[in-house]
Amino acid sequence: MKDSKIPELLEQGNPAEDPKKFRRTLGQFATGVTAITTATPEGPVGVTANSFSSLSLDPPLVLWSIARTSRSFEAFRNSSHFAVSILAENQIDVSQKLSSSSEDKFSDLEWNAGIGGSPIIAGALATIECVTETIHDGGDHIILVGRVLHHRRFAGKPLLYAQGQYGVVDEHPAFRAADSIVTPTEHGQSLEEQPLTTLLYLAHHYSSAAFDRHRREENISLAQSRILSELKRHPRLSKQALTDRVYLTEEKVADALAQLSERSHVETDSAGLLSLTESGHALARSIRRRVAAYEAEQFAGIPVERLAITRDVLIRFIDGLANPNETDHAA
């Protein structure tokens, strides 16, 4: 990683004066995503939470917090039990569903009732079933401490939420040097000695970091660029359909839409459907052109036929890995 010693200060302040700014600072702390659920006489209740934390091993306790303004607040405050499902990387849909304002969050989800009736989400990376032990005051939230009665761990990788968007975990670059499982050369530090899979890792990692810098310089948020792109392809989307397509939270989409509308890039028709304006289309095209130019620049100087071979090798490699059952495992 080529990080300068002192990173650029983006913003600072007293959080009591500007809560939005403070929320962005808090977003620098990456977390997994959990579905937290309980049973009520009116049926199952659930929310998406990233405030989950382990608390104690002996006794086994975990904690999380819920906003007093949440529609599920009373259900959790009054419930004797709750269940935590730590979501796997392929469960964005579960996270989106449980964080939506939909009335019936559970009809499309696969789940079964755990201890105390709390829904356990199928396909989760871990499930933690609790009896509510203590509730503490926490400003505009309350802290719920649960005593863990049963836990399960499944194979897979976690879904992440970091800096306002979903993500997945990747190995740390430092590991590639430390872990001979992926760098079987004895003394190899030079690129020439690295296995192809490590080159793929490094190429992706550097390219991704370069792209982040580029996006920052473009001075348009990820949410805004995703919305522009989706509305360009699919005019007349409802707010809900748009939110589903861009994989960002309702709140994030609402913020970005407000900014885009203010600058007259997006308009809402009488049916409440969203489309790009003339200037919105122009902005989307301009972003696209700049990205294409940037990508071309990254590979400048490498002969076209060698790039074509590289593309072809990568496609065969991806095809092979994406469809492992079609090949023989003869190793």
Add this chain to the structure above:
Amino acid sequence: MKDSKIPELLEQGNPAEDPKKFRRTLGQFATGVTAITTATPEGPVGVTANSFSSLSLDPPLVLWSIARTSRSFEAFRNSSHFAVSILAENQIDVSQKLSSSSEDKFSDLEWNAGIGGSPIIAGALATIECVTETIHDGGDHIILVGRVLHHRRFAGKPLLYAQGQYGVVDEHPAFRAADSIVTPTEHGQSLEEQPLTTLLYLAHHYSSAAFDRHRREENISLAQSRILSELKRHPRLSKQALTDRVYLTEEKVADALAQLSERSHVETDSAGLLSLTESGHALARSIRRRVAAYEAEQFAGIPVERLAITRDVLIRFIDGLANPNETDHAA
């Protein structure tokens, strides 16, 4: 992602009966890494914590928890202030230093005193300065709630801790489809239409997932394989030097060493330095061979000269991105 609908259940149980198992389940929840610090009359005190969580916007509150057995427990319980530094992805060394049992954690760190004298770590992704608001009981931990007086957000990406190891955030695969900034083709879902950077991303992502499956089938933990590899290259390491080299926590290294010693793969000499035994060397060689065979299998069927060109293109690409200042930015 090709994930089967129902992931494999690895373990389950009552956490009161087997805390280690429970800890592994809790490790499925990915988190950022924070350095939490305070000032005492005896000097600065700090720990690494991943129990940090935002709590409330109005009033601005955050929380974290510390073990009653921590050597820094009394310092934090008695302190009027603390500071949270959310670590950036290039700060593994800070995390390792503050989580070590070293007597002088701050001498090698770059920091300055914030509100109430709490050390602020230089190079962090965010800093959050607090006055201690409330302390709640939490089993073998206590919960510290801080009222935030000042916050700063810096450019960069977060360090992660997930499933027992450090990591970095990568874009979610779903984004590659949703975000035209990286997929400038209008309707392109097929690999042939994707830009090379997306192919790199997909190739790395699939290869990494395949490798995880392979490692699981090998039935040897990541910590064990890293220790074997390091001791193979560098015999006679102290436990501390080994911990620094494998980028895993002291606890994790101690657990893995205990297992390797029990199976007579690692021995400790009279000076307390660690080396591989004959059988440890044999195991390290066997892992290495199997990895090499696995890597060869992934690229089977692709002509050698095309693989060589791909390697060459990737190396030029990585070199260009790793040394951006040597090229002209003429876009």
